[in-house]
Every structure is written in C-alpha cells, then in structure tokens.
Amino acid sequence: SKAWTLRQHFQGFPKASDFHLREETLPQPKNGQVLLEAVFLSVDPYMRPYSQTMMKEGDVMIGSQVAKVIQSYNPSFPVGCHVVSDCGWRSHWVCDGAELTPVLPDWPQDIPLSLALGAIGMPGLTALYGLEEVCEIKKGETLLVNAAAGAVGSVVGQIAKIKGCRVVGCAGTDTKVSYLKELGFDQVFNYKTATSLEESLREAAPHGYDCYFENVGGKFSSVVMPQMREYGRIAVCGSISMYNDTTPQTGILLSKTNKMFVLILQGKLRCNEHITSGFNNMPAAFMGMLQGDNIGKAVVKV
Ligand code: NDP
Numbered sequence: 075s076k077a078w079t080l081r082q083h084f085q086g087f088p089k090a091s092d093f094h095l096r097e098e099t100l101p102q103p104k105n106g107q108v109l110l111e112a113v114f115l116s117v118d119p120y121m122r123p124y125s126q127t128m129m130k131e132g133d134v135m136i137g138s139q140v141a142k143v144i145q146s147y148n149p150s151f152p153v154g155c156h157v158v159s160d161c162g163w164r165s166h167w168v169c170d171g172a173e174l175t176p177v178l179p180d181w182p183q184d185i186p187l188s189l190a191l192g193a194i195g196m197p198g199l200t201a202l203y204g205l206e207e208v209c210e211i212k213k214g215e216t217l218l219v220n221a222a223a224g225a226v227g228s229v230v231g232q233i234a235k236i237k238g239c240r241v242v243g244c245a246g247t248d249t250k251v252s253y254l255k256e257l258g259f260d261q262v263f264n265y266k267t268a269t270s271l272e273e274s275l276r277e278a279a280p281h282g283y284d285c286y287f288e289n290v291g292g293k294f295s296s297v298v299m300p301q302m303r304e305y306g307r308i309a310v311c312g313s314i315s316m317y318n319d320t321t322p323q324t325g326i327l328l329s330k331t332n333k334m335f336v337l338i339l340q341g342k343l344r345c346n347e348h349i350t351s352g353f354n355n356m357p358a359a360f361m362g363m364l365q366g367d368n369i370g371k372a373v374v375k376v
Contacts, residue, residue, distance in 0.1 A: 075100050077134045078163035078356050080125055087318045088122070088364065093135070093357040103168045109145035110159055110167045112353065115374040116191040117360040118225075122317040135163040135356070140177065140190050151176065158190050163356050165376065185338055186347070192371030193229050193345040194334050201229035202333070204287055204309030205237075211307075213238035215284035218275070220294060221314060222259065223250035225371035230287045231259050232343050239285075242278040244268075246366045253369050257344060271297050282306070290315045318364065346370030 081094040103109050116138045124136055141159050143151050148171040151157060156177040161167040177190055185194070192198060204226075205211045217234045221227045222243030231241045235258050243254045244265040254262040261278035268274040275283075275298065282303040288295060291313020302308070337343035348368035350359035353376045363372035 075164065075166035076353060077165070079132055079134050080129055082131050083126060083129075084122065084318070086320050088357070088361050090357055090361075095354065096134075098164075100166060100168045103145055103147050105147050107168055107170055108143045108148050108151045108157075108174070110141035110157065110161065110169065111144045112139045112141050112165050112376045113156065114188040114191060115139040115163060115353070115356060115376070116196075117356065117363050117372045117374060118197075119312060119314045119317060119364065121360065122364060135360075136160075137162050138191055138196070139164075140187050141167070155179070156181075156187055156190075158195065165353050182335060182339060185335065188347055188349070188371075188373050188375070189338070189345055191373055192225050192347060193338065193343060197225035197371060198229050198334050200311060201226050201233060201287075204311050205230060205233055205285075208309040209285040209287065209307045211237055211239060211285050214240075216240045216242065216279045216281070216303075217285040217287060218242045218244075218279070218283045218298065219287040219289065220244050220265070221289035221312075222254055222262070223369050224289070225368075226311060227287070227289055228254070228257065228346065228370055229343065232257055233337075234285075235259070236337070236342055240279070242275075242283070244274075250369055253346070265294070272301075275301055285309070287311060288313075292316045314364075348372045350374045352376070 075098045077096050077098050079094045079096050082092055084092050138160050143153055143155050146153050150171050157174040159174055217239050219227050219230045222231055223245040231243050234241045241259045242261045243259045244263050246266045251262045251264050263274045282301050284303050284306050286298055286308045288308055288310050289312050292315040346369050359374045
C-alpha cells in the first residue's frame with residue numbers, strides 16, 4: 075500500500091518536495107473489517123488550510139476517495155462494492171464498516187462514480203445548501219458566484235439558473251469563461267484580465283447583487299460588499315484566495331443528494347471533471363487545482 079504524507083508544512087504555495095510517498099504494510103482485515111482499494115481520490119481546497127492547523131509533519135494527507143472493497147469480513151460491504159472513505163491519500167486501507175459511506179447499490183449507470191466526490195457528493199451538497207438554506211435564493215434574483223468554473227461554483231450557477239435567477243460568474247481563464255457561458259450563466263468575466271474588478275461587477279449587475287456565493291474571500295469580497303443590495307444574502311463558503319498567504323490579506327475572511335441525480339440525468343446539471351491519472355500524481359493534481367487548472371471537480375483516477 076502507498077500513502078502520501080505531509081513531509082513538511084507548506085510555506086506559501088505547496089511544492090512537490092512538501093509531500094512524501096510512503097510504502098505501508100497494512101494489517102490483515104479482521105471480523106467486521108474490509109480492505110479497500112482507491113479508485114478515485116479527491117483533491118480539495120480545504121486540504122491546504124487543514125494541513126496547516128490540524129496536521130503534524132509526517133501525517134497522511136487528509137481526503138476522501140471512492141474505493142472498491144477487495145477483501146471483506148463485513149456482510150454490509152461485500153467484495154466488489156464501492157464506498158466513500160475519508161481515509162486520506164492512500165492507495166489501500168483496512169477499516170471498520172462504520173467508517174464507510176456506501177455508494178448506492180442502484181447508482182445510475184450513466185453517472186460516473188467519481189461524481190460521489192463532486193456534484194453528487196460534498197461539493198454539490200455544499201452548493202445546494204448554500205443556495206437554498208443560506209441564501210434562500212428566489213426566482214428573479216441576481217446571484218454572484220466566484221471560482222465559478224470549479225466544483226462548487228459550477229453547480230451553484232447551474233442550480234441558480236434552474237431556479238430562475240440571473241447568474242453572474244467569474245473565473246480565472248478565458249476557457250473557463252466560455253465554459254460558463256455554455257452552461258447558461260448570464261454574465262461571465264475573467265477576474266484576472268479585467269481592468270477593474272469593481273467595474274466588471276457593476277457592469278454585470280448595475281442594480282447590485284441579491285445573493286453572493288462566496289468561494290474566494292479576501293480582497294475580492296471587499297469589492298463585492300458595497301455592491302450588495304439591501305437585504306442581500308451571502309453564503310460564506312470558502313476563501314481560497316487566502317489559503318496560500320504567508321501574511322494575512324486585508325479583506326474579509328468570512329468564514330440533498332437524490333435531487334442531483336435527477337438534475338444530471340435530465341441533462342439540467344452538467345458536471346465537468348478534471349481528471350488526473352495515477353496515484354503518484356496526487357500532489358501535482360492538488361497543486362494544479364489550487365492554481366486553477368481545473369474546470370469542474372478535480373479528482374485523481376488511480
Ligand atoms: P474548485 O474546483 O473551485 O478549485 C479551486 C479554484 O479556485 C481554482 O480552480 C481557481 O479557479 C480558484 N482560485 C484559486 N486561487 C484563487 C484566487 N487567489 N482567487 C480567486 N480564485 C482562485 O474548488 P471547490 O469548488 O472545491 O472549492 C471552492 C471554494 O469552496 C473553496 O474556497 C473551498 O474551500 C470552498 N468549499 C467550502 C466548503 C464548505 O463546506 N464550506 C465545501 C467545499 C468547498 P480560477 O481559475 O477561477 O482562479
């Protein structure tokens with residue numbers, strides 16, 4: 075078995091030398107336990123701040139994966155079934171069934187299993203929760219979402235469109251901008267090439283924003299705040315622009331699944347994935363996601 079560990083805490087943007095690939099010998103599974111083999115592993119922004127505050131050097135990188143059961147002493151998880159496990163960046167793992175979430179036995183054939191880490195999983199549910207429970211978004215309202223071509227952002231924008239909203243999105247490349255237009259976003263711009271973020275935001279929604287789905291934080295948010303309408307709502311989801319900072323930015327650090335299947339199967343929700351091949355490429359996939367290589371969810375296929 076192989077596992078990626080944090081060799082040393084990241085200083086600023088992560089480097090390949092901050093990671094270490096370790097060989098492990100796993101114990102034989104006992105009664106109630108299973109042996110897992112990773113199929114898809116997730117790389118997510120939260121791993122960056124988490125590693126700094128919650129991990130010691132030498133710890134295995136945190137993360138979720140879709141894994142296949144290859145040996146089983148637990149009748150609830152027979153050999154060949156798929157599960158979601160939070161066992162980190164590991165190729166194999168022995169654990170109790172209680173630590174596992176089964177992938178539905180009637181998982182639709184047309185939906186890739188990797189989406190259990192994306193639109194059907196944590197990022198998709200984050201999008202849905204933020205829109206419905208935090209923003210309480212209503213038909214006819216104008217929504218702004220940043221990191222809009224990513225795992226969370228692309229679902230946020232599409233669901234807001236389905237709910238009859240006007241959606242403004244921003245992303246860091248022109249290819250992402252074109253992709254978001256294809257998805258039906260009303261106004262999209264590249265925040266890296268815009269001459270003025272403030273003006274681009276104002277042009278996209280001259281009457282201001284009813285809802286802001288906040289993925290980026292920092293200075294970006296400081297520019298958005300004055301453009302929020304009265305009674306506007308903000309879903310504070312993440313602040314990726316600050317995760318690699320060595321000195322704090324001045325700015326604001328703000329800190330239902332079946333529905334998704336239906337939307338995807340009806341073709342109403344498109345789920346692009348940015349798939350990197352090979353367990354050995356976990357660090358490269360993680361660093362690529364942090365610097366914006368991905369359109370849609372970033373995952374690694376073993
Ligand atoms: P993404 O798939 O969106 O990947 C990260 C994207 O962030 C990159 O592709 C890049 O796109 C963008 N980005 C990177 N650096 C910056 C920067 N300095 N300024 C602006 N954008 C930047 O990741 P997720 O969809 O998984 O996560 C998006 C946000 O949601 C993160 O902040 C994350 O922490 C948060 N999150 C929070 C959850 C919660 O439970 N609260 C759950 C899941 C995610 P670009 O090319 O556009 O710059």
